[in-house]
Amino acid sequence: MQSSAFALSPTTPFLNTRKLTNRSSYLRFYSISLSSSKKSFDLNPIRDDSGLPAPRSLPFRSLSRFNSWISSPPLASDRGKKSFQAEATSIPESAGESAKSSSLNRTLELGVLFGFWFLFNIYFNIYNKQVLKVFPNPVTVSTFQFFMGTVLVILMWGFNLYKRPKVSGSQLVAIIPLALVHSLGNLFTNMSLGKVAVSFTHTIKAMEPFFSVLLSLLFLGEMPSIWIVASLLPIVGGVALASITEASFNWAGFWSAMASNLTNQSRNVLSKKVMVKKEESMDNITLFSIITVMSFIMCFPLTLFMEGVKFTPAYMQTVGLNVKEVCVRSVLAALCYHAYQQVSYMILQRVSPVTHSVGNCVKRVVVIVASVLFFRTPVSPINSLGTGVALAGVFLYSRVKRIKPKPKTA
Structure with a gap:
């Protein structure tokens, strides 16, 4: 039986400790016996004089090399960490700035719309009062205002300034009663403006919430x-x-304003009562445009029947009117009427109905004050007090509308 033995140590020239990946490679082995019959390996560690296994100590030099080999550089330097943190904190700041900018732009947009709403309403009432004062034909004036609105709607659809709607038969049936009460509301308002002061008409129109509650x-x-x-x-x-x-x-002026309140609030009730299918719904501006066209179609034959053809230069000259002045103011009043209605619907698309109601209350105050100053309407202290109390009630009504009744428990 032949056997061979090898003594291996870390100092063997052809073994490089840096390439060893197992700590057991640093142990010194006493002998490796190879037997051809048993075909087994006998690995015995070196023992000391007492017969106990020698401690597994590594040479200091080899250990230092091993530590240097397994050591790794830091994943990121402090400078890199600081730059990473700076970039991470900059994201929410930019997001917050964009949110603030968007909110500011929305507020400015609403402010501009409310300003135009009030301004168009003031000029409409002033020009309309001037026309009705010298040309007391409210049906003709109302029809002309719907005619100018129809021209604007046709231009808006023709030049694709606003998408032309596809109206179905069911939609027309639902819109007809809305157009009817809308026409009557404008007609009664013009009748009241022709009989009494602008401030008094709008004071009476402050009773719209009363009719809204009653009809509902x-x-x-x-x-x-x-x-x-x-x-x-x-x-x-x-x-x-x-x-x-x-x-x-x-x-006459008092009951005309009351009738205007009744018809305008009937329009709101009908819009809830006569519902159009959701798949056939349309936006407020499109609905108002269709109502304007239908109102002109309804009022034109009524004008011919009640007042005849009086809005002509020949008739105005016979009654001693300045044709150019009446025509220009009539056109301006009609344009302002259609403009403030359009802006009103644009605001309604951006805010809640309660906010729109508060804005309408403020608008009425602005119109009353502007008309009193422009026409120099005599106002007594008691009259001012009554107007102020009525408008304060309208504002209070718009606020309490937010209070929702508690559900009844069984």
């Missing part, structure tokens, strides 16, 4: 809360106080 109760079955009923008291009381002390008061 009668036709929709909506029971008003105690807060809504309480807010109606100053409205009714303020209008009554202003009517008693109004210098230009007459019953």
Whole structure:
């Protein structure tokens, strides 16, 4: 039997410790016996004089080399960490700035729209009053305003300034009653403006919430809360106080303004009662455009029947009117009427109905003050108090509309 033995140590020239990947490679082996019969390996570690296994110690030199080999550089330097943190914190700051910028732009846009809404309304009432004062034909004036609105709608659709809608038969049937009450509302408003002062007409029109609650109760079955009923008291009381002390008061102007309130609020109730299918719904601007065209079609034959053809240069000259002045102011009044209605619907698409109602209350105050200053309408202190109380009631009504009744528990 032949055997061979090898003594291996880390100092063997042809073994490089840097290439060893196992710590057991640093152990010194005493002998490796190879037997041809048993074919086994006998690996015995070196023992000391006491017979115990020698401790597995590594040479200091080899250990230092091993430590230097397994050591690794840091993943990122401090400078890299600082730059990474700076970039991470800059993201939410830019997002916050963009959100603030978007909110500011939206606020500015709403401010501009509200400003144009008030401005167009002021000029409409002033020019309209000037025309009706010398040309007391409210049906003709109303029809001309719808005619100018129809021209603007056709131009808007023709030049693709706004998408031309595809109206179905069911939509036309639903819009007809809305166009009817819209026409009557404008007609009664012009009748009132021709009879009484602009400020008094708008004071009476402050009673719109009263008719809204009444019609909603009668036709929709909506029971008003105690807060809504309480807010109606100053409205009714303020209008009554202003009517008693109004210098230009007459019953024709008073009941015309009341009829305008009734028809305008009937339009709102009908829009809830006569619902169009969701797949056939349209936006507010398109709806108003269609209502304007239909109102002109309805009012034109009514004008011929009630007042005849009077909006002509020949007729105006026979009654001693300045044709150019009347025509220019009529056109401006019609343009302002259509413009403030369009802007009103644009605002309604951007804000809640309650916010729009508050804006409408402020608009009425602005119109009353502007008309009093422009026409130098005599206003007594009691009349001013009544108007102020009525408008305060309208504002209170718009606020309590936010209060939702608590659901009844079984």
